[in-house]
Amino acid sequence: MKAEEFRRHGHDLIDWIADYLENAEVYPVLSRSQPGEIRDQLPQHPPEDGESMDLILQDFREKILPGITHWNHPRFFAYFPANNSGPSILGELLSAGLGVNAMLWQTSPAATELEETVMQWLGELIDLPPGFHGVIQDTASTATLCALICARERVTSHSINKWGADGLAGTGSLRIYTSSEAHSSVLKGAKIAGFGSENVVMVETDKNLAMDPECLDRRIEMDLAGGLVPCCISATVGTTSSTAVDPLVPIGEIAKRHGLWLHVDAALAGSAAIVPEHRWIFDGIEAADSLVFNPHKWLLTNFDCSAYFVRDPEHLQQTMAINPEYLKTKQDNRVNNFRDWGIPLGRRFRALKLWFVLRNYGAARLREMITEHIGLARDFGRWVDESQSWELLAPVPLNTVCFRWNPGGLDEDELESNNKVLLDRVNADGTTYLTHTKLRETYAVRVAIGQTNTREKHVVQAWEKLNEVAAIING
């Protein structure tokens, strides 16, 4: 592609994105596309001859865009947000232009050293105690897998790494403890790392849906008595369903007493800790061996950018290290080669966009955003709680509200089926996108507030939409 053509289409795309981010609200937030509908519009075969970018971008607008679910929409309240921002998009653009692979220090020293710097900044923003070392991963799932593998290797003195299952000979199964509300990535990581899903102990939760430390301790003692090998606790700070916060102080004491690896999954909630008022979620974090949270969820950094902190990088490096001749450099003993801090060898230059975001917004503005979102969630929670026809199903410690429509007189099955219908109709409307979960056995609708452009009016509109649809269903 000639430079002039790149300029022309690049300028057009920048303008299109600027308009899009300002006006994402005009699109149905949840794509109305049906399965196969997009694919059926695309040719079965690749073109033999090149096509113009004008044509490709026209196809993007006409064929692809209707199949986009708009994570940038201010009424995207589904899952957890992946909030986005101008400086982050510009950082990603520049990173793509530079096209460096930051696998080794030498393959772009600035990529490694800027990553070290912004991870140090992030640690300071969440008031992480000294002694942690940061690295950017793609997702919290991958970071949690890294933690599980390090735990596995620490407890077996790196013998599984070397000998596989024979490294376990006669020692019994390695056990992972996490709450029944923990993210599915713990189970997935246990499968990948060879613990086995049956060795993930789902510890009971208390009335707030946070891990019950007494139950945790009891489960560990039972396993010890049964000849099993406790290995790792994965605590959740901000569960996916309801942002429940596992109490790290007692959990940390238990981890220490039994010599277990303590991993903290704060994928969404970690960003809240930049606000002193919400820093309590990390009380006890000094006991953690590893911690992950995602600036790509709630810190205006576009997906993907996951911040992983470890107490002892030697474990991570020893577990992940490979050292073939063709990757050796003269600086290996004096620098961090981040290839040995995660699963992939190749690594994008993600620190650039995080640097753009942290500098362009500054800590104060980021704190304001978090405070505003949490305030809106608490407002929403209060509206639910004060309404006769709605029921709040979990506390609202952060940005997420779990609730259901409960006008009275319905049994549990009816409540579930009615709320499913409600959710489907609200989402089909295209103005609002919410998702659901189950809290223990109870079906709950979720509102997670964290999109960049979500303001009070959008939350009010979602609440009004829910009431409007409920009134229609109620006849």
Next chain:
Amino acid sequence: MKAEEFRRHGHDLIDWIADYLENAEVYPVLSRSQPGEIRDQLPQHPPEDGESMDLILQDFREKILPGITHWNHPRFFAYFPANNSGPSILGELLSAGLGVNAMLWQTSPAATELEETVMQWLGELIDLPPGFHGVIQDTASTATLCALICARERVTSHSINKWGADGLAGTGSLRIYTSSEAHSSVLKGAKIAGFGSENVVMVETDKNLAMDPECLDRRIEMDLAGGLVPCCISATVGTTSSTAVDPLVPIGEIAKRHGLWLHVDAALAGSAAIVPEHRWIFDGIEAADSLVFNPHKWLLTNFDCSAYFVRDPEHLQQTMAINPEYLKTKQDNRVNNFRDWGIPLGRRFRALKLWFVLRNYGAARLREMITEHIGLARDFGRWVDESQSWELLAPVPLNTVCFRWNPGGLDEDELESNNKVLLDRVNADGTTYLTHTKLRETYAVRVAIGQTNTREKHVVQAWEKLNEVAAIING
């Protein structure tokens, strides 16, 4: 960031990247930065108040850019390329703007269905036989790990996934076979997936540095006789050191006879198969259970974009699947949720940039590029071979040349130390970036040709630089 500010800085960045891609040659290709030099110029603490993008971009140019190793430089001959292009950068920009997380079909139907489409196109371009299903991963390392885990689960009927090491009770260690020239990701994957590095059998190579099928068969028979459990063969099509091609036809027969998973790592070389003349590298690919190659290396798609094909997606899905309530959608039975096709839950919309590249260039132009690069490598190989002072150390089947300066009269130790000095001096010069490897015990300098803007003159310049520096060393 206000829309007007995004437009202004976006336009400036587009222009900067356009200039940069045209003029990358003016920079030293290998950064001259010393360890700590970039970090020392950056503040220790994040800013409390926001800073202007003008200032941030000025800092980028003054402080970060000198620490960049220029993968876009036409004399970047190190490692393997991560070649880049205008349409790819524009695709990445648009993907960042949309900011979708393509974890589920529903979270952007177009992201899933465009991925299905472009992967089908890629399969057709490399003439992959019917029956393979494609998914985009971040890197070949991750894809190879997925293959190893699937192999592990198939041979144990998914019992390690469930029971961990107990799923192996009494069966003996699971063995992986790969050549002594295979990429380090096989060893790393074996460590992560719990096979243990000692269970990776490094099969001997033939005179061309390709896996010797007779040795492979013998190693498997020895393991069977020793009560071990052969599990997986990871064949390499285009080894990292010298692009040697393991012969898939006999390897496939051996895999079939013993019922082993056959994974094919063609990270760099796979792209060459789009040219009929080079499609021979995949002769026998129909026997593979899985295949990975990286459009982000040699198909003008900026890093990261790794194409992973599997014969039986059920294995991949069963191995990776998690199904928490909060991720269930009504379409789950009718669509691909790519979250279950790899390790991370969240996924970027990478198909967009690949679609831009395949359409804007078209198959014919991509074939021309591959043909040109391979032709240049063969030219370079011939210059080496015909010179009295240089020695070709491996065949040149594709784009990579392994060689050393050997003016005569030096023993092996002297040759190694002289070639190390040579490489350091060439790289320090800043005009050319080459790396090294060892072929068996022999230290070799490598030239890998695949950067987007590399033309004959750049290869000639590298050859001249090598000769110039050799003459100086020779005194």
